[in-house]
Amino acid sequence: MINYDVIIIGGGPAGLICAKVLDGTDKRVLLLEKNEALGDKICAGGLTRKGLAILHLPDDVIEHKIYETALHAGRYKSETHAPEPFVFTISRKSLAAWQSEQIKGDNIEIRTNVRVAEIGKRKVSLGDGTEIGFQYLVGADGVHSIVRKYLEIPTKKRLIGVQYTVPVKDPDPLLELYMNSRLFHSWYVWIFPHADNLAIGSICNPNILSPKKLLSNLNTWLKGKKIDITNAKYDTWPISYDYRGYQFGNIFLAGEAAGLASGFTGEGIYQALVSGEAIAHYILDSQSVFPAMDQILRYNAIQEKILRFLINAGPFRPAIFKSLILLLNNKWIKERIKRGFS
Numbered sequence: 001m002i003n004y005d006v007i008i009i010g011g012g013p014a015g016l017i018c019a020k021v022l023d024g025t026d027k028r029v030l031l032l033e034k035n036e037a038l039g040d041k042i043c044a045g046g047l048t049r050k051g052l053a054i055l056h057l058p059d060d061v062i063e064h065k066i067y068e069t070a071l072h073a074g075r076y077k078s079e080t081h082a083p084e085p086f087v088f089t090i091s092r093k094s095l096a097a098w099q100s101e102q103i104k105g106d107n108i109e110i111r112t113n114v115r116v117a118e119i120g121k122r123k124v125s126l127g128d129g130t131e132i133g134f135q136y137l138v139g140a141d142g143v144h145s146i147v148r149k150y151l152e153i154p155t156k157k158r159l160i161g162v163q164y165t166v167p168v169k170d171p172d173p174l175l176e177l178y179m180n181s182r183l184f185h186s187w188y189v190w191i192f193p194h195a196d197n198l199a200i201g202s203i204c205n206p207n208i209l210s211p212k213k214l215l216s217n218l219n220t221w222l223k224g225k226k227i228d229i230t231n232a233k234y235d236t237w238p239i240s241y242d243y244r245g246y247q248f249g250n251i252f253l254a255g256e257a258a259g260l261a262s263g264f265t266g267e268g269i270y271q272a273l274v275s276g277e278a279i280a281h282y283i284l285d286s287q288s289v290f291p292a293m294d295q296i297l298r299y300n301a302i303q304e305k306i307l308r309f310l311i312n313a314g315p316f317r318p319a320i321f322k323s324l325i326l327l328l329n330n331k332w333i334k335e336r337i338k339r340g341f342s
């Protein structure tokens with residue numbers, strides 16, 4: 001049996017950044033990705049400034065730098081024109097291609113089209129029965145993580161995401177969010193501009209709105225907005241925010257395998273990057289501390305509190321959404337937000 005110091009399962013942002021940190025070290029690393037192409041993941045492709053700061057992405061990988069947002073609740077609307085871009089849209093395939101190009105050392109081997117079928121004590125088995133040994137195992141294998149299942153960690157807190165990719169020529173670099181309690185409960189519809197399309201989607205807890213109902217509500221909303229989806233591509237995928245730790249002896253969970261996405265916004269790329277980095281640093285030096293990891297746990301906890309507040313608000317939710325818009329339109333608050341962005 002061939003042995004590696006580290007096996008990483010999953011070539012998403014978490015797995016690739018973990019491999020990047022281990023690049024050029026004395027660790028022999030194998031990254032296994034079940035898909036033929038890296039980055040084949042349904043996503044709105046929105047990266048915040050914090051995510052960009054970790055990656056140092058060059059401009060040609062960024063599709064839009066967003067300075068302007070519009071937040072809607074019924075007839076009410078709040079617009080922000082930030083002095084600096086605060087969200088960046090990327091294509092997941094380009095992000096994955098760029099991340100993998102940055103890995104140059106001989107100590108890292110990336111194999112695609114290879115599905116890990118089973119995990120055992122210090123070894124993984126591939127779909128064809130090959131067994132490969134490891135000293136450390138990193139489960140960066142997303143929401144349906146086989147590593148998480150091996151560790152017998154349940155996933156109870158999940159969202160369902162539904163999204164259309166609508167072809168549009170030169171879309172405006174404007175990010176729009178629409179809150180509508182009747183159709184989307186405590187969540188919202190997003191419109192993220194990309195190079196030649198708009199990502200339009202929504203998320204919800206499937207126990208509150210079934211995936212079927214969420215899609216039907218999104219279709220109703222799109223019809224109301226007269227957005228043509230005849231040539232659009234439709235996708236759906238779950239999101240996990242059921243975090244229960246990331247280190248389990250010599251086995252680690254990163255990104256969504258660890259349940260590190262936000263239960264309110266569905267954002268998960270930044271958390272995937274931070275956790276992938278933290279795990280690699282820990283493997284290199286078990287004394288290393290990674291404060292950004294604690295920050296994302298605090299950030300996710302705040303998001304969950306907001307979500308609980310909105311869910312519990314019941315019939316008052318539409319009034320809360322409208323009040324939020326009025327608050328954001330307050331001159332003093334607007335100025336503070338602007339300053340926060342610069």
Ligand SMILES: Cc1cc2nc3c(=O)[nH]c(=O)nc-3n(C[C@H](O)[C@H](O)[C@H](O)COP(=O)(O)OP(=O)(O)OC[C@H]3O[C@@H](n4cnc5c(N)ncnc54)[C@H](O)[C@@H]3O)c2cc1C
Nearest residue numbers: 010012013014034044045046116141142161255256268269
């Ligand atoms: C509709 C939607 C929109 C979203 N929009 C955004 C957004 O705008 N911004 C944002 O920050 N986040 C967004 N997210 C969340 C984001 O996509 C995820 O949180 C992020 O991709 C998590 O990264 P990851 O590396 O942990 O896992 P993933 O990106 O899911 O990567 C896991 C990888 O593991 C591979 N894999 C799984 N099992 C195996 C196996 N057995 N063997 C080998 N390989 C395996 C998969 O093929 C996959 O490539 C969105 C999610 C959804 C559903």
